[in-house]
Amino acid sequence: MKKGFSIQKTILAAGTLFTILIFTSCLKTNDNNNSNTPVAGLMAFNLSPDKSAIGIALSGNNLTNTALAYTNYTGGYLSIYPGTRSVVAYNAGSGTSFTASDFTFNEGKYYSLFVVGADTVYRNVVVNDGLDSLPSASGKAYIRYINAIPDSSQPLVTVSDNANSVISQNAPFASVSGFVAINPGNANIAINNNNNIQATRSITLEERKIYTILFAGIPGAADTARSVKIRYIENGKLKEDSAAQQGVSVTAPRSVKIN
Structure with a gap:
């Protein structure tokens, strides 16, 4: 049986509180308005510090109508056509593409696209998030990381809760870890190459x-807006009913700043 989950994100925009829910159902896609179409889910991020505003296109169709500023993302999983798609990131002002790749998206699966790099060297990092394989065991949260810091070193990444270390590994640029179980409550996060990459942060995780x-x-970087920082987002929340079917619902495309 497939695991069920809801995707949930709360944001504050223009003084109004929005709750974005992506939950189990049969949906339309963001590629057009046809209903009852097989879909996959895609969440996209701009993590390129010298790209102030980018667009994302899949096989020639824009993923959103809103440019993603640096450290912004789509705010949730957007439904797309499955299959092998060309993934293009382009400068929002000029429309000039700066990185492109092909990726195969499978029906009913959830993916993340991280646009990373700097100084003329960029790449698309697309990963299958594997949300349907995470057990909804009582008492656990799940956490992973991406190292989007453009640097040739392999800094040490550590993540721990109040009792245990759950991640301790060197992370090359553009590497993405798998999700690991962690106790809810405080999570202590650090990245360190004993030189010019040193940052720590604690966040609160929910079951x-x-x-x-x-x-x-x-x-x-002297510019604090582009200095090394630790940020995070919530991908979603596992449902207690593990027998529920998975799926996504359409959310309004938008650009949301990362925590």
Whole structure:
């Protein structure tokens, strides 16, 4: 049986509180308005510190109508056509593409696209998030990371709760870890190369919620807006009913700043 979950994100925009829910159902896609179409889910991030506003296109169709500023993302999983698609990131002002790749999206699966890099060297990092394989065991949250800091070093990434270390590994640029179970409550996160990449942060995790940690910024940057920081988002929340079917619902495309 497939695991069921809801995707949930609460944001504050223009003084109004929005709750974005992506839950189990049969949906339309963001590629057009046809209903009852097989879909996959895609969440996209701009983690390129020298790209102030980017667009994302899949096989020539825009993923959103809103440009993603640096450290912004789509705010949730958007439904797309499955199959092998060309994934293009382009400068929102000029429309000039700066990185492109092909990826195969499978029906009913959830994916993340991280646009990373700097100084003319960029790449699309697309991963299958595997949300349907996470057990909704009582008492656990789930966490992973991406190292989007453009640097040749392999800094040490550590993540621990109040009792245990759950991640301790060197992370090359553009690497994405798998989700690991962690106790809810305080999570202590650090990245360190004993030189120009050193950052720590503590966040509070909730039971059955799924989190992605984003290490981003330029090592040694004088501009604090682009210095190395630890950010995070909530991918969603596992449902207690593990027998529920999975799926996504359409959410309004938008650009949401990462925590």
